[in-house]
Amino acid sequence: MHLAHYLRLLHRSQTALAEAFREIRRGHPHEPDMYGVCERLAVQCRDQARWLEPFVRRYEPWTSPSPEPERLHQPLFAGTRPGGLGLLRDLHDLYLLATECDIACAMIAQGAQGARDDELLDVVRRCGGELAVQLLWLRTRMRHAAPQALVVAS
Amino acid sequence: MPEPITDHGGRRTPYGPPGGVERLAAALPGRLRDALPAEIGVGSPWPVRVDTYLDEGVTEADVDVWVQNVSAVQSSGDALDIAVRDGRIVGVRGRGTDRVNHGRIDPRDRHGPSTADGGTRLTRPMIREGGRLVECDWDTAMGRIAGRSKELLDAPGGWGRLGFYTGGRLLLEEHYTLAVIAKAGIATPHADGSTRVGDATAAAALTASFGADGQPGSYTDVDHCDAIALWGQDMAESRVVWERMLDRRLGPRPPAMIAVDPRETQVAKEADVHLPVRSGTNVALMNALLHELIAGNRYDAAYVARHTLGFAELCRVVEAYPPKRAAEICAVPAALIEQAAEILGSCERLVSTVLPGFYRSNQATAAACQVNNLHLLRGMLGRPGAGLFQMTGRPAGQHARETGASGELPGMRNWENPDHVRELAELWNVDLAAIPHWGPPTHAMQIFRYAEQGSIRLLWISAADPVVSLPHADRVRKVLGSEELFLVVQDLYLTETARLADVVLPAAGWGEKPGTVTGADRTVHLCEQAVEPPGEARADLDIFLDYARRMEFRDRDGAPLIGWHDAESAFEAWKACSKGRPCDCTGITYDRLRGGSGVQWPCTPSTGHGAERLYAGGRFATDPGVCQSFGHDLATGAEWGAECYCAKEPHGRAFLHAAHYEPSSEAIGDGRPLYWDPVSKQPIYIVAAYSVATVPVTLDAVPDTETIEVGGAGGGAEADGVVPVEVSQRLEEV
The missing domain is CATH 3.40.50.740 (Rossmann fold)
Structure with a gap:
């Protein structure tokens, strides 16, 4: 059984996403509309990670020691970049990170069904619903920024 | 600015609501009303009172010509005539024939916006030469811009x-x-x-709920209504409408009145129920009111089923807001919330106006949408006396x-x-x-x-x-x-x-x-x-x-x-x-x-008259081919997109948007910039006191800008414990 590995992977990604939302907010302080939303989404991601913690503990005893979760985890976001194009690239990274969370949620939802764990299923479905909005927001914000950053800015 | 109550103290024109026959007539399309006898077919019982303001020493006899125009100081569209003498504006007079104001005007119209600001008018174009602005001719100025x-x-x-x-x-x-x-x-x-x-929030809320911008109601709804709810009312921005309401209040069968405002304003004093909510908590209050309507079964179930989407989700959200909980969040007694809900749940014709107290506060679009929800739940749209105004500030x-x-x-x-x-x-x-x-x-x-x-x-x-x-x-x-x-x-x-x-x-x-x-x-x-x-x-x-x-x-x-x-x-x-x-x-x-x-509007050549109310019969502008927007998530502003919107199969039904109350993320001292409403992109000026209570704030640097004035007028900057924050100053902390 490897459910705990995947749960840890999701937990890590969500924690990373929460930090990334905070960092992008700090890294682009002059973007007029980023503050409120990024802060809100950061809190959301952190809460999601917390909801998972009891399940990591629940499945730990049955989970075999390998493969290393570190090897599963690739850092997708490493600090903000300045300027309009930088903002677009940062949002792009966050989008990939959120996608990682999203797909992990979908896998764990299947796993939860296999393990007959309704509680876990409920939690990852809630996470999935919130992630869907996060992805939509990132896409919306990128669509706002892309034409100017790619075509106009020098 | 004098309050209109004292301003026109001796000049009130009380009136009562029209009878049932007139109300039925008012619901007919314009061309059918033309066929009715004049006394029931057209018009409003609100008495005409022509306000005239002339410069000192000028009498009506001195005026060369009266020229038709409209108020430029507020958005309600008060029709007036400008008095001209020797090629100069010497005063104004309300137009008694106009459907909006029946002759009344705002005292501020006396000066119009052009001269109110004082200063010297620009008379020649200018261009920057060697760092200085110098006068030039039009050809030079326009040529430079085009070049x-x-x-x-x-x-x-x-x-x-x-x-x-x-x-x-x-x-x-x-x-x-x-x-x-x-x-x-x-x-x-x-x-x-x-x-x-x-007014970005007004537009965003109307579009979100009904599919397109545009006020559903008509000012004549004030004639017919039996209850008026003022959500964040600011008199200065809608003075003539407010006078119409006061006249109803002084006449026979007056409408009940509810006011939501942190301050003890004239509006609040006039109201039967005043809810002095803590600034930034409008969504919690609205959810509690909706909760009471639903829990008490005081909503129009048939209208909701036929003409709206999202009722189950709305029930799920507002369930968490019994008056007791909202009372704690909003710092108003639960009994007051129940009283307000009683009026809102039992009235037959409700007029609501939403004003900056809602727009320039935390969760602006979400709060304004809850007022739309209230009208949708009670089927209070598209008929005489059931009117909703997401008011705007500028002419x-x-x-x-x-x-x-x-x-x-x-x-x-x-x-x-x-x-x-x-x-x-x-x-x-x-x-x-x-x-x-x-x-x-x-x-x-x-x-x-x-x-x-x-x-x-x-x-x-x-x-x-x-x-x-x-x-x-x-x-x-x-x-x-x-x-x-x-x-x-x-x-x-x-x-x-x-x-x-x-x-x-x-x-x-x-x-x-x-x-x-x-x-x-x-x-x-x-x-x-x-x-x-x-x-x-x-x-x-x-x-x-x-x-x-x-x-x-x-x-x-x-x-x-x-x-x-x-x-x-x-x-x-x-x-x-x-x-x-x-x-x-x-x-x-x-x-x-x-x-x-x-x-x-809308007014097509075949109708001959403009449509007095939108969405009669509960048909909204939400069809994918008609709607102005495919919608946003209220909390983040994420765009849903065409696919997601079409999947909801709106079929001309209105959207009931539910939103949980969320405390303002605004605070200072942590390098946090101004808060923005995610959907309307309107900056939010008013800061809830409790979220900044631990941070010492000095206000001596607040400049005399339009921003602060407007924010203050709208949402309670003068209320106890509410702190307006000068925004630009804080940017430096970022």
Whole structure:
């Protein structure tokens, strides 16, 4: 059984996403509309990670020691970049990170069904619903920024 | 500013509601009402009271001529005549025949906006030479703007180097012309207006719930109603409507009144139930009221089932807000919330006005949507006495939104709907690709951000003074003053913004140019030119037309893109653009508006009358082919997109948007910038006291700017424990 590995992977990604939302907010302080939303989404991601913690503990005893979760985890976001194009690239990274969370949620939802764990299923479905909005927001914000950053800015 | 209660203390004109027969008649379409006997078919029982304000020493006998116009100090569209003597404005008089104000006007109309500001009018264009502004002729000034524009447009992505920011003085024809220049001439999405800090939330909430912008109600609903709810009322912004309400209150069978406002205002004193909610908690209060209606089974289940979407989700959310919990959040007694719910649940005809107390507060769009929900739950729309007003602040606000001068596509079209974009391309005879629809329209603060980053190189500001009116004032000043930005300012006075300009264009003011204005209840009024503008100042329309000529904007066949030449021909062009849209004006002509009353849209030639109320019969503008937007997530502003929207199968049903209360994320001392409403992109000025209580705040640096004044008037900056925060100051902490 490897459910705990995947749960840890999701937990890590969500924690990373929460930090990334905070960092992008700090890294682009002059973007007029980023503050409120990024802060809100950061809190959301952190809460999601917390909801998972009891399940990591629940499945730990049955989970075999390998493969290393570190090897599963690739850092997708490493600090903000300045300027309009930088903002677009940062949002792009966050989008990939959120996608990682999203797909992990979908896998764990299947796993939860296999393990007959309704509680876990409920939690990852809630996470999935919130992630869907996060992805939509990132896409919306990128669509706002892309034409100017790619075509106009020098 | 004197309160109107004392102002007109001896001049109240109490009246009672019309009888049942008249109410039935009022629900009929205009042309059927024409066939009824005059005493029941038309009109409103609100007595006429013609207010006249003349300059000292001037009597009516001295006036050479009275010229038809409309109030330029507020958005309700009060019709008035301007008194002219020896080519000068010497006073104003309300138009007794007008459906909106029955002769009443705001005392501030006496001076109009043009002269109220004081100062010396600009009479000649100016250009910057060697760092100083020097006077020049029109040809030099316009030539310089056109020259710079062409230079910038020459490279790939040139469209993105020009931006437009407009304000509240322009007339409908001018806003439409500006919109066509921006969206088809330059083909830039960078066009917005001061409506962003005025009524963006009203527009966003109406669009979110009903599919399109536009007030559902009519001011005559005040005649018929038996309850009035004032959500964040600010009298100064709707004085004549407020007088109408007071007159009902003093007459037979007065309506009950509920007011939500943190302050002890005159409005609050007049109300039967005053809910002095803690600033920033409107959503919690609204949820509790909706909770009471649903729990007490005091909603119109048949209407909800047939005409709305999202009821189950709304129930699930408001379930968590019994009055007891809301009372704790909002700091008002639960009994008061129950009393208000009792009135809202038992009235038969409810009028609501939503004003800046809601718009400039935490969760602005979400809170405004809950008022829409209240009316939807009780089926309080589209019939006499059941009216909803998401009020706006500026006289030009409504038509700036209709014509596309403030972001949206003209005619309340949806930029994500290819058919809507194609309609515009056909109307203007331009390539589809020439209309910026590859991304959302750029909102005001983003335009200034692009200018700050240097990708917008030419910014044209008309009738606005963003240096004193936008948040982050010192940053805006720095951006506009930068060497790299070519700034054009078109205004009446040498404003703070104009002082930074590279070209200053002197414009005509109120009473100095012809055109039309759309008021808050969709009434279109005519403004005739009363006097000549001073010196070489020109009507804004003429300035835009001159620019279009110099830029040689062409359609696909090589004909001029802008084929109109004066206000009336511009209005005819606008009518063609509005055709088939919710704001259809094709039945309105200047002749029709001349002499009588204003006319409401939608008005097609076949109806002869404007539609008094929208959404009669519970049919909303939410069909995917009609709607103005495919919707947003209220909490983040994420766009749902066409697929997601169509999957909801709205079929003309309205959306009940549910939202949990969330404490304001606003606070200071942590380098946190201004809070923005995620959907309307409106900056939120008012800070909830409890979220900053632990942070010492010094207020001695609060400047006397429009921003702070407006915010203060709207949402309770004067209330105990509520702290207005000077925003630009805090930016430095970021």
